[in-house]
Every structure is written in structure tokens, then in C-alpha cells.
Amino acid sequence: MVATPEIPVAARSKYEPVIGLEVHVQLLTATKIFCSCSTRFGAPPNTNVCPVCLGLPGALPVLNRKAVEFAVLAATALNCRINETSIFARKNYFYPDLPKGYQISQYDRPLAEHGWIEIAAGGVKKKIGITRVHLEEDAGKSLHEGFPDSGEKTAIDLNRSGVPLIEIVSEPDLASPNEAHEYLTRLKEIILYTAVSDCNMEEGSLRCDANVSVRPRGQKEFGTKTEIKNVNSFRFISQALEYEIDRHIGVIESGGKITQETRLFNSTEGKTYGMRSKEQAHDYRYFPEPDLLPLVVDEKWKAEISQQLPELPEARRQRLVRDYAITEYDAGVLTASKSLADQFEAAARTAKSPKRVANLVQSELMGRLKAKGVEIEQSPISMKGVAMSADLVEAGAISGKMLKDLYDLAFTRNKDFPTVYEEEGRPEQSHDTSALEKIITEIIAANPKQVEQYRSGKKTVLGFFVGQVMKASKGQANPQLVNELLAKKLN
């Protein structure tokens, strides 16, 4: 639970939050941005290092071409304008995990600017501006625990030093913690589609800082902002923002002033704490990196990179709705990851009826997943399984009722459809007329009242008989055949 300070609703509604996000995304290059050391996560400490990323005197950086390509690809997917010339700059500060005493980043001439992504905010689409996307190197990592002498000492692991990052800075266009959450979800989805990062938050491949302020509704000027640093889940970012917005309102309402500062979120307590006064850009003494040439991405290179851009989630959602006549909601679920959308489309394309695959996903799979509380990625029934079941129904081999039963078994046993289908001995719906005729004769004999109703013109009673026959055949009968035989017998 978030321990928000007590703010009366009336006071809260007087103010409007203004939120901007800075997202760091680690690029999936094999080697670091300015040297050929491996970027592999989880290697023993200080094994992926060299004079460049250790910051030894005289070592010179060489820019990784792949990192530039990934950054341009991501920025293009975020609708940014790619600057033909961008400049690397030194951002000077001291930290134990930054051996050079500066980080190579980009400052007044970043790689890309003026982008946007679209989010759904309370049922309406809203464009969130992206101020810039720039390239930079990561710092190392201070380890405060995990060693026998951790009580007295801090260890430094420089494997991460020099790993390529892009920083994606949003405009202060987000007006609530919900919008911030939605923005991050959409942003992550887009980055994952471009495959330039795995966006793994536990491993730090995606990190987010949030800037937040409040202002009286209708006021143009921004209030004083605070920055919340290094929150490691989207849910915690929403919580931290909620807490921080209420804190701002509380301070202002009681006549106080917000100090510009950097704060940390304690997820156990649901509170933020002041960490340090917020540094200004001039504190970093940025200047152009003298050891690197200006980065030039000309039209030809830019065009080559854009060709690798896959169909992005929003476009794909719209196409799936169009091509397979599924709901927007289901298209949203099916495009949650590129691999899932690929699987769905592959299954739908090879199946006899793509529409039936889509229908089964919508009518039989989603509800069961929801009831079980699992995501579609953990579904016991794969898209291939759905396609197989769709073909069996299409061919008349199994009935809709049998399919439902097999899906239930697949979920109970946590096994895929083809496995359950085999385990159940490849059940088939009955096309055996003589057995069915016997059942029908019995049911007609047992229900004289309904027979009379039917014969006196109440044809809807047929449905009752079909139901009885299906039940007696344990759902194995072919409904069409049952209908035909019943009609014949009753007339």
C-alpha cells in the first residue's frame, strides 16, 4: 500500500500534476560502446574490462557502429528526427563507479529530437512528446553487500562501465501516475519490437527517473519539480508519483515551498525521501568530448537503418483487428510481444480458417487465461495448439463442446492441446447414425409432452431435443447430424 499523506479531496482537485520521464535503455550490442569488451550480464565482477572502460590514462574510445544503429532504430520508432550531426560530450562528476571522472554522453546536440508516442489516457488517445534520444555510456556498479567484509567496505564492479545506453527524455506531457504508467508500457513495447534492448528491469536494462511538479489548475508556469531516481518497476513508479504529488500539494497547501531535489522511493514504506539537492546542468561542466569525432548519420545510412524497422505495435494492432475481425482488446493482448503476435499470425495463416483461430483465442483461450490469472505467454495451450483445435472443428472431427472439454483438460493438466488430444485417445464426434438414432428414439419416448408441442407447431422445442441428445451422447454427437435425424423422427 502507498502511504500517502492525508490530503482533502478538494485541495487535491485544485492542483494539476506535471510529469516528465527519463528512461535509460541498455542496447543489446555484443560489445561496449567505446571498446570491444563484452556486455554480457552476470559475468564475474571486473572480468569484462579493458584500459578504455577502466578509464586508464591514455586509453582512447572508439565508437561502436552497432550502438549507433540501434539508437537510430529506436529513435525512428519513437518518431524522432535524427540529427545528421550529433556531438559526444563529457559529463563531469565524481562517483566511485566512474573511474574516468566523467561520463561520455551527448548534451546540446543529441542524436535525435522531437519525437512522440501515443498513449490511451482515460479512453482517449494522447500524444506524449519525446524531447530527445541520446547515446551514452553506462557507469559501473557499487556493491554494498554479498562480500564477507561488506559491513565495512563497498566493492566496485566495472563490467557495466561503458555498456551502451540510450536515454529517452519525454516532454512534461504526462498529467497523472496512470498516464506515466501507460507511457512506460507503450515505450517498452515499442523498444521490444525494435529488438534493440531486452528492457529487462531486474537486470537494469531499463531504468526510469521521474520528474514531477504540481501547479494550480489553469496556471501556465510549472511548479518546482523534484526528481525520483532509480525506481525498478512501473508499478513502483506510479506509487512513487502518487506519493510525491500528494506530498507537493500538502507542502504547498500548508504554506510551505517545494525544494528542487532528487529523491529516492522506498517501496516497502511507499514513501520518497530526499537524497540530495538537485544538480543543475552547469554543475556537470559539459564540454565536447575531444577524443571522439562528431557523429554523422547521413541520409543513406539513416535509410538503411529505417529499413530494419518492423511493423510497430500500434500499426499491428490495427491490422489484426482488420484482418482477423478480432476486438481491439484482444489485438492488444496478442500484440503484447512481437513473438506472441508472430506466433498468432503464423498459426492463423497455416490453419484452415484464420478467422476460427482468432475466434478461439477470443472465445475460449482469453477467458480461461483470465480465470487462471496467467498471462498469455504462460498459456498451457500454444498458438499452434489453438490452430490444431481450430482445424479439428473445421473438419467436423470434434464438436465445439468437445473442444471446450479438451481446453478445460489442457488447463487442468497444464499441457498443450495436441498432448491432451493424444492423451484422450484422439476423440471424435460421433457420426454413427445407428447409435444416435437409438438415443433419439429413447428421448422421444421419454418426452411425449414436448413431442406433442412440436407436432402442434411449436418448432422451437427442437432445441430442447437437440440439447437432450447432445447431453446423452456426452457432447460427442455432431450437432448438425442430430438436427437432421431429430427432424426426420419427429415429423
Ligand SMILES: [Zn+2]
Ligand atoms: Zn573495455
